[in-house]
Amino acid sequence: MSDKRTRAPRNTLNPELIVTTALGLMKTEGVEAFSLRALAKELGVGPMALYTYFRGKDELIDAVRDHLFSTRKLSSAQGPWQQQLRSVATGLRELLLEHPCLLRILASRPLKGPETAAATETVVRALREAGFSKENAARAHTSLFTFVLGAALWESQMNAEKQDPEGRRRLRATMAAVSEVDYPTVVDLAGELAATSGGDAQFEFGLTALIMGLEPFAG
Amino acid sequence: MSDKRTRAPRNTLNPELIVTTALGLMKTEGVEAFSLRALAKELGVGPMALYTYFRGKDELIDAVRDHLFSTRKLSSAQGPWQQQLRSVATGLRELLLEHPCLLRILASRPLKGPETAAATETVVRALREAGFSKENAARAHTSLFTFVLGAALWESQMNAEKQDPEGRRRLRATMAAVSEVDYPTVVDLAGELAATSGGDAQFEFGLTALIMGLEPFAG
């Protein structure tokens, strides 16, 4: 098109389109590589056009986070309280692993909005109905949430590291660098430690332990 | 440091000085604000001077991480295995909370080096001596580590948010935005949830639960 006298029509941009495009870009390029300029180019507009809908990059990223939380219902749980906790925790982990960028977002900024209120409600209500005191219910909820966050964060990083050959080489080098004299048990368990750095079974193990440890607090 | 005057550096620049200065800058300005140019200015040199000691920013940050891990001994634990796990976990949490930048570093890149081998050795040996199978010992270790990571990450973010008045306002606004009709339990526990978002007691609660949940796996 040699003549580009017309600029982009006025209607082509809206918050939802921006957010979903941003999300796509984050998935393909990685969160750290994501930039407003790249997003604008992808949308066929100038970088400043985005400022009509978001005050800046931070607000856009918050919107992406909220969007991701809104895509999955984490609160449909039933059965005994242990099973409800499992269900919510598993759902949250799946969401986080499916969208590593969400993990990075959560790790870099506090969770401001009430996006997770539904999940929190499910967990906390189950705990209260199981006889947990108010305080213990709150503590148990926070423990569960932070456990899932940490586990997913670690798992995601390990997955990323295992993907490219360079990362695999580095992992192997790390393992080889551990002195057998100083750390015999670590060396002995090297295989197990590497194997359990991620995966459903690892998560299930920790989740089960945590929930079992919560049981004495039920009334 | 009488290192035998082998070859005195041309000026007062060396890796250790760079790393500690970088760490100081991260603590005062925040990790995200940290830049090579600011570090160079602080050291009174040009930005490029740093490249004679580190290949780039990433390598420097890795060095900061390694330095931080080397400053604290996490492995001096004794007593029953539960207590040893508590000791290592508590030490790690303290280290992470004392240096929020370390938390951000861990959250943004995989743990490559064997810096934590000593802590891992302590945990894994205690578990093995308690009768854990190889696989379960590895799983328990990973669960413990990721729990501490997630808890410290969350706690650190909440602390940061609570520090400036703007953050406190946002937290209160978030709580107020939760619908009492949809999420009655959350609203009922609002005070407890806010109070338990961090602090030693919250961490102890989760840690105790996790370790108790691990006990059935002891032989």
Added chain:
DNA sequence: CGGCGTACAGTACACCGTACAGTAGCGTCG
């Protein structure tokens, strides 16, 4: 004392987020 390797300085480039000012398409109204 002369030469040389290297620890620094300087410049430059591509990219970033975003402040500010200008312009043109669209809805609205006379």
Added chain:
DNA sequence: CGACGCTACTGTACGGTGTACTGTACGCCG
């Protein structure tokens, strides 16, 4: 139907980033 104003967009610019490449002078060794 024509004109106007709002506002969604564009363009330009500024100060910042990491870092590649090139230049320079210091301090050690022969």
